[in-house]
Amino acid sequence: MANEPARMEITNEVEPAVSSDAADILAGLKLQQKHISPKYFYDERGSELFEQITALPEYYLTRTELGIMQVHLPEMARLIGPRVSVIEFGSGSSVKIRLLLKHLLRPAAYVPVDISGDYLQSMAAQLAADFPNIEILPIYADFTQPFDLPDPKVTPRRNLVYFPGSTIGNFTTPEAQSLLRVMRQEAQEGGALLIGVDLKKDPRIIEAAYNDAAGITAEFNLNLLSRLNRELGANFDLASFEHRAVYDDINGRIEMQLVSRKAQRVNVAGTLIPFAKDEYIITEYSHKYSLDEFKAMAEGAGFQREQVWLDSQALFSVQYFSVPKRS
Ligand code: SAH
Numbered sequence: 592m593a594n595e596p597a598r599m600e601i602t603n604e605v606e607p608a609v610s611s612d613a614a615d616i617l618a619g620l621k622l623q624q625k626h627i628s629p630k631y632f633y634d635e636r637g638s639e640l641f642e643q644i645t646a647l648p649e650y651y652l653t654r655t656e657l658g659i660m661q662v663h664l665p666e667m668a669r670l671i672g673p674r675v676s677v678i679e680f681g682s683g684s685s686v687k688i689r690l691l692l693k694h695l696l697r698p699a700a701y702v703p704v705d706i707s708g709d710y711l712q713s714m715a716a717q718l719a720a721d722f723p724n725i726e727i728l729p730i731y732a733d734f735t736q737p738f739d740l741p742d743p744k745v746t747p748r749r750n751l752v753y754f755p756g757s758t759i760g761n762f763t764t765p766e767a768q769s770l771l772r773v774m775r776q777e778a779q780e781g782g783a784l785l786i787g788v789d790l791k792k793d794p795r796i797i798e799a800a801y802n803d804a805a806g807i808t809a810e811f812n813l814n815l816l817s818r819l820n821r822e823l824g825a826n827f828d829l830a831s832f833e834h835r836a837v838y839d840d841i842n843g844r845i846e847m848q849l850v851s852r853k854a855q856r857v858n859v860a861g862t863l864i865p866f867a868k869d870e871y872i873i874t875e876y877s878h879k880y881s882l883d884e885f886k887a888m889a890e891g892a893g894f895q896r897e898q899v900w901l902d903s904q905a906l907f908s909v910q911y912f913s914v915p916k917r918s
């Protein structure tokens with residue numbers, strides 16, 4: 592079809608197991624406190640809605656991180672060095688990587704890793720068209736599980752794991768620690784990590800970012816239920832659930848919830864899940880860190896912090912770590 596966007600073949604052959612996703616989702620809905628992993632937000636519609644969130648006036652994260660990159664890219668590129676293979680965890684729309692690839696010296700390859708398969712394929716195709724001299728090797732995977740890295744045609748001098756957007760914040764502390772260990776493995780000795788981390792600040796600024804006036808974050812949250820209706824044959828009535836996002840000061844994180852407006856039972860993949868009025872599903876955490884907290888966590892996974900860049904209001908940080916070579 593003439594208007595169909597170009598899609599690039601993914602490099603690996605792993606198909607997502609819908610049956611294990613169903614078991615995972617049902618197990619979360621049967622808990623005393625209902626939970627669904629935020630990784631299920633990202634079907635094609637979810638990825639598009641996230642893109643809309645990044646442009647919202649209240650959502651300071653993306654534009655602040657982009658601002659930091661724009662100012663400090665020459666220094667970042669100098670620290671990273673030439674001929675790297677860049678492995679991006681949760682690549683999404685790949686906006687930030689375009690800036691990075693333009694500044695890096697002769698990058699060997701770009702490996703975007705994402706769970707939003709259709710979106711990944713079209714973003715990879717656009718990047719391949721715009722960067723014809725860089726090998727693009729998209730990997731369709733859940734990056735919390737081990738996955739094999741492809742072999743670029745040009746042998747890289749080192750691996751750079753790129754993890755922007757503060758997606759690390761969507762994991763609990765033990766999950767983030769284990770993800771950092773996965774990234775440390777992928778970076779290998781002599782490799783590096785460039786990561787965007789949202790910082791602790793006035794909770795009113797944080798709560799506004801997850802409760803935007805235009806209601807896009809609410810749509811993003813509720814889209815999860817539409818997806819379960821479509822893909823798992825569930826029968827959530829979207830009008831009976833509402834979006835809520837509250838900052839939990841003790842744990843330093845936003846908690847996104849879907850709150851049941853009434854007592855109801857929902858059929859999910861053949862199992863009836865009861866909801867009391869006001870009972871809610873936790874759909875996402877978004878942790879905010881101090882610079883010291885994040886340093887301790889990354890160093891616990893074997894990284895060494897080399898540099899931190901901030902915006903003028905210290906809302907957000909981009910942090911650069913190396914993996915020391917064993918002597
Ligand atoms: N890096 C982009 C996108 C962040 S949105 C930015 O900085 O703006 C988070 C991205 O991570 C989405 O594209 C989502 O599909 C992906 N993602 C979330 N959980 C994932 C998982 N477990 N495995 C792989 N990709 C995941």
Ligand code: AVI
Pocket residue numbers: 644652756757758759760761801808875876877
């Ligand atoms: C992808 N991730 C870092 C976003 C965040 O801010 O935690 C997802 C998001 N959820 C609601 N708004 C944006």
